[in-house]
Amino acid sequence: MFKPKGLLSALTALVASAALLFTAQAAPQARALTIGAPSGVDVAGHQHPGGAPINWKTVRADGQSFAFVKASEGIGWTNEFFEEDARGADAAGMKVGSYHYARPASDPRAQAATYAAQIARVPHHSLPPVLDLEVSEGKSPRELIAWTRAFTDELKALTGRTPMIYTYRYFWTDHMANTTQFSEYPLWLAAYQAQAPEPVGGWSKLAFWQRSESGRVNGVTGPVDMNLFNGNDAQLASFAAGNYGNFGGVLNGLVVPGAPDLGEDASLLIGAILALGVGAAAAPAIIEAAKESGLGAQAAGELARFVEDLNAAGELPISELQAMAAGDSTVGDLAILLDNAAHLGGVDSELTLTAAQVDKVANAARGAGVDLPAIDSRAVADALSHAATGR
Template sequence: MHVSRRIQPVLAALVAAALTFVLAVVVPFSPASRTDAAAQTLPGVVSGVDVAGHQRPGGRQIDWRTVAGPGGQRFAFVKASEGEGWKNEFYDEDARAAADAGMKVGAYHYARPAEDPVTQAQYFASVINAGPALSLPPVLDVEVDEGLSPQALIGWTQVFLSEVEQATGTKPMLYTYRYFWTERMANTNAFTGYPLWLAAYQNQAPRPVGGWDKLTFWQRSDSGRVPGMNTPVDMNVFNGSEADLSSFSAGNYAVGGGVLESFQVPESGELGILEQDNTALVVAILGLATGILGSPQVHDAAAKFGFNPEDADKIAANVKDLAAQGQLPVGDLRTMMLGDYSVGDLLILLANAQK
């Protein structure tokens, strides 16, 4: 996901070939640095995508029948709304076309915690209630706190989810990533009654957070290449069989489990980079923030993790830009440095800092 209406949707090369993050300008990866590991449909799992407006550059349509056919994707989540009143202009078209192609389809809302949860929930519900029929639960995408304390954010989330369920008649699902839930939601276990969709860009499925006993969906990459798509796209895996997915779409949220717990992506070098402990890179970024170090030192730290020189340059440049704009999340970086977090966790944090 990781896309806000408040910035021009862009692909910033903060990762080696497997990942891209939406920042300030479109920065394509060098073809020589790419492999197919993050883009292939994985054997033995039910694969799907999630899309937003930036999958429609210039309004170009997604060929959903190709996505579902040669692309092998079985489900899709489409961004519907954000904040108190913004709607993805392509939502209805993409949700309907994906369903017509035989895919299970859901919708998600990008949370703006600085704004009212009831207003946002009612707006999200109005968009999906008026749109094409959905076969997957509505999703709250919560990735930024916008200044709320963990307790306040927990309360905000409870209000939003309750309001959506009441307005749609369907229990919603939560999308987040590990660092955010652990540190900004105090790793609360208050939401285990809702299915969990967790983002983590790595070779092996992550452990659940917040008291959940399993993931329901795992977003494993945001740079997949799928036939029928005009751009890189988020790749996801359902924790169950196709029969389980059908049962889940019928409202049996307890179904599934056991697939991701033992699953290993075919070894991918670029995902291996992101699985490393991020301490050395965080130290260099904090050094830049305090003026002790500069962009060359951030570049060198990124290069030591295995990023190619071009991508290391882009990481350093984007960190420098964040610092110059006063958007570098210094407090989060200090927390992350002391915790057990990966390079992938760090890059998701930096991507969200641009929003």
């Protein structure tokens, strides 16, 4: 859940390119889904380009019921907008939570203390504090499980709060050995696909599903993570009051209409990336594999360029890709892995669109019967690139 997630934003933006052509021409709007599951966002510092504030009253009016705000990462790093956003969301009538991006290479108790100090700054923190667990930094599953236990125990001792775990399927099944430990805590699972995912480990149900990280919500500049709560409004209120058992059922088998879907099997694509990593293939092979894995030509090209940048910087996560290839991972899982590798390695891969690419998408949409208005291709390309990168 680190931000900005350049690759994931680019892929989901391009998968939903026809819709984004419309939203680039007018103020984007995220309509509340009429499925009975409350919708919410999670935000970090990059939702404040140039220090611009989030208009939380507008976010609430756009159908969002809750917000999680990044509080901290590792030891000592804190989000300068944390208190502003948490208080603003609460004042707008939203349920408020926060998250800590785990860096397992450093002490878990010190990280819990960093996070607890942030939580103490916000009096109306109604949702459980979240451990965002998606990188191992070289720890074995046994070591990572012990690290997670130390963090959660310390956080409970410092705050008196029951934490929630945020993760994604590949990470939990591989790096956490699909442990059934921690199922006493609620689960927040990232899966960028149209159908709600099944839980992992020892959980019988999700509490929250992070379904997209390229949503558009009035009041927020640029793309934002979109989430659904597994319950109704009354159950969300109960959950926020500390009842972590009275929810569920709403997400079972749910398919979100029209959602960008990165849920295809990634095995072929991972193989092509590994081949590039050892010099046995080039970008065209990745592009072709990406197309066969459900991505369009432009999204495939952006993925190939992102992978080339990682490889050139020596940050391509070869061992993790090999482990992922042996499992059952989605294109979304792969994109999360690569984005985290870029974050840890400090790789800044510029992901941009050209006017020619926009024209190609627009013409294809018109050919499919979509009634698109006349557009300024250069302006739309710039808007989509901003949505894809957060820049």
